[in-house]
Amino acid sequence: MMMQRTRTRSMAVLRMAPMLALALALTALQAQAAPESPGMSPLADQDLRLARIGYRIAVQNADRCPFPDRLTGLLLHDRAAYDERDRTLIAARFGLGNGFGVRDVIEGSAADRAGIRRGDEIVALNGSEMASFAVGLIGRTASYDRIDAFETLLSRTLQQGPATLELRRDGVPRTLQFPADLGCGGxxxxxxxxxxxxxxxxxxxxxxxxxxxxxxxxxxxxxxxxxxxxxxxxxxxxxxxxxxxxxxxxxxxxxxxxxxxxxxxxxxxxxxxxxxxxxxxxxxxxxxxxxxxxxxxxxxxxxxxxxxxxxxxxxxxxxxxxxxATVAPSNAAFGSEHARTVEPPAVTTPIALETID
Structure with missing residues (x-):
């Protein structure tokens, strides 16, 4: 069991890769004094593509898990996810303060339907200010720990029902109710x-x-x-x-x-x-x-x-x-209200795990 937790932990740490790539891209652009405003990095684009596909599969198969995950469709970042030397640059580029920035939103997801947009910053959850959340996890070097802690808190909160999020968008505060989608598969x-x-x-x-x-x-x-x-x-x-x-x-x-x-x-x-x-x-x-x-x-x-x-x-x-296995249309909307409650395909062979390696 300890080995399994360690492996899962190492996978979570690797979720920092898109943020690190983004920081490198912005630093390089600043060094070149390029006037154009950069977008996300290629690795961040891949991260969003993978999340779109995984989310779609997970939501449409939510009933295959006895305890489904609460999925949001949010890809987040915060200042702790970047080395200290990069934080001023990142904050200026994305308007990121002490909360959790929305790096991307999966189209059709719970977050998208709630009206959350890329560039928003989550500043409070059910009335609790995020500026003081898990500040002990903010060190000098980049770490995913604070985002991981927030995602765990958000998931637990959503298990009880819709959560109230307070956002900052272009300096303007917004409040919205945020439900989750059910999903299965990780x-x-x-x-x-x-x-x-x-x-x-x-x-x-x-x-x-x-x-x-x-x-x-x-x-x-x-x-x-x-x-x-x-x-x-x-x-x-x-x-x-x-x-x-x-x-x-x-x-x-x-x-x-x-x-x-x-x-x-x-x-x-x-x-x-x-x-x-x-x-x-x-x-x-x-x-x-x-x-x-x-x-x-x-x-x-x-x-x-x-x-x-x-x-x-x-x-x-x-x-x-x-x-x-009810087949959903290829452009099916996401959402727990669309999830099918159907019998999974019967498996007649004793099933096995393949990693491609």
Whole structure:
């Protein structure tokens, strides 16, 4: 259990990557004395793209978790997320004070429907001022700890019902009621790395920046995300008891690891169907992944042909029994009021976890 908490903690820390990239971009722009106002960094754009896809899948499959997450659709930053030397620059660029800045908002999400916009600053939650919240976590070096603490507080608050947020937008105060969407499958994070890879740890789904760049089709990327979310939903980390891919490659427990990959591929098809994604995408992605990683040995994962067969068979099964996974239109609105309460696709094989590595 301690190992699992440590791994989850390390994933949360990596959520700082878009903010660090943004600070570097702004610093470079300032050094060049460029007149134009910069937008978000490429890594921050990838972060938003991944969050959009993950949010859509999670909301449309909320009933698959006995205790669904409370999702907001907010991507936040605060001054503690930047090194001390960058805070003045960041504050000037984004109007960021001592609260929590809205770095991005997922379209159609709970936050979007409530009227929260990029550039807003959350200054109070249910009457509690954020300027004094967790100030002990603000150090000289960049840290995600304060944002993590706020997100935990916000999630717990939303479990009790809609929260009252006080915002500052362009210097003007605003107050609004803010409900949450229910979701299942974990959170999402982009990892700056050149590897073509993705993985999950029971709570987070991590996708490398290289894979995000190489997979331009959102439906194909959604299959990757759904596969890793399936590992989280099916609690494969707990079942494997920390068994590593390296041990599996040495033949120690490889059969069970491979089983989890089969299970994740199978369930991922149902997750995609409910979210309204193109079900031709899994095969396209698998073919592309095989080209990107031609030297992978199918010890911990089924081979390409078998995996294509698995997803094809599940798609055919869903077509014969569509009531097991109601398909949402591709432009379906998000929101708990739109979430389907339907039976998840039956899985006839003992399911398994696949990270792409």
């Amino acid at each position: 959170r999402w994070v982009v990892i700056p790395a050149n590897a073509f890879n993705a993985w999950s740890d029971g709570h987070y789904v991590a996708v490398t920046s290289r894979l995000m760049t190489d997979i331009a089709d959102d439906a194909e990327l959604a299959f990757v995300v759904a596969h890793e979310m399936s590992h989280n939903i099916l609690r494969h980390q707990e079942q494997l008891h920390g068994r590593s891919a390296l041990l599996a490659q040495l033949g120690l427990g490889s059969a069970r690891v491979k089983d989890t990959e089969i299970e994740a591929d199978t369930l991922a098809v149902g997750l995609l169907a409910r979210a309204g994604y193109d079900l031709g995408a899994p095969e396209r992605f698998l073919v592309q992944a095989a080209r990107k990683r031609p030297f992978d040995v199918p010890i911990t994962h089924p081979g390409l042909k078998r995996r294509i067969g698995i997803v094809t068979a599940e798609i055919a099964r869903l077509q014969l029994h569509p009531s097991t």
